[in-house]
Amino acid sequence: MPRPVTVTYKVWSSPAEVALASARLLAARVEQAVATRGIARIAISGGSTPQATFKLLADPSQPFLTTVPWDKLQLFWVDERCVAPDHPESNYGVCRDLLLSKVPIPEANVFRMEGELDPEQAASRYESLLRNTMKLEGAESPVFDLVALGMGPDGHTASLFPNTAGLDELNRLVIANHVPQKDTWRIxxxxxxINQATEVAFEIEGPSKTDILAEVLTGPRDPERLPSQLIRPSNGKLLFLLDEAAAAKLPKASEVFTTPDGSNKVGTLEI
Structure with missing residues (x-):
């Protein structure tokens, strides 16, 4: 049986509010990690959802440019498409254009996946990078302060797609995963x-995710079809940042939490 996990889902009225909550979460985790041990290690995802968060983190009208200790942040990627860094579909390239080129993070602190290489070579090189950067030995796994995830309308997360070989990998840190349904490879x-991170948070928005999110969290366990069900952090806690559309078919969140923008809802599930 999988380990029990408490899911906390926080619900805002709009995607813009979710993006701001995501930016605040990232900033807070960086600040906490730096205060504790002098460095923060964050792994971010690609796709369209985090782009609004990147823009907020780089926005001069927001506090993040000056409050986040960018020089103490080490930034990693959850996954990457097998394209060159200047390709419009590159997860790194999008983040570089929207965030990295606008904030004072040292280039040496940015650890991208090399999507332009042979997929197996890129995966092997990134695994070596993780081991060397985090001084891992043997079967040790890296422990990120935050892993930020999204979820596709097919239930995939990272580049762990339904019914792909990567779902069965237990020993590697990084894989090249062939995705037949997209006729492509991903890293x-x-x-x-992911499950070893200090905090794992999904950011999910929109009506296209309503049904699949409810199925992932409240439906039968079927991780081959719904890979997001594999995300069960070892600390027993999992966070979802949602808009009302994405959360529409979850049990109604009743507890009120207060943000600078007003009162919102929070609910919990045991999975």
Missing amino acids: SLTWPV
């Missing part, structure tokens, strides 16, 4: 690595 952290 991805493995789900055991």
Whole structure:
């Protein structure tokens, strides 16, 4: 049986509010980690959802440019498409254009996946990078302060797609995963690595995710079809940042939490 996990889902009225909550979460985790041990290690995802968060983190009208200790942040990627860094579909390239080029993070602190290489070579090189940067030995897994995830309308997360070989990998840190349904290869952290993070947070928005999110959290366990169900952090806690559309079919969140923008809802599930 999988380990029990408490899911906390926080619900805002709009995607813009979710993006701001995501930016605040990232900033807070960086600040906490730096205060504790002088460095923060964050792994971010690609796709369209985090782009609004990147823009907020780089926005001069927001506090993040000056409050986040950018020089103490080490930034990693959860996954990458097998394209060059200047390709419009590159997860790194999008983040570089929207965030990295606008904030004072040292270039040496940015650890991209090399999507332009042979997929297996890129995965092997990124695994070596993780081991060397985090001084890992043997079967040790990296422990990120935050892993930020999204979820596709097919239930995939990272580049762990339904019914792909990468779902069965337990020993590697990084894999090249062939995705037949997209006729492509992807590079991805493995789900055991994601589950070792100090905090794992999904950011999910929109009506296209309503049904699949409810199925992932409240439906039968079927991780081959719904890979997001593999994300069960070892600390027993999992966070979802949602808009009302994405959360529409979850049990109604009743507890009120207060943000600078007003009162919102929070609910919990045991999975």
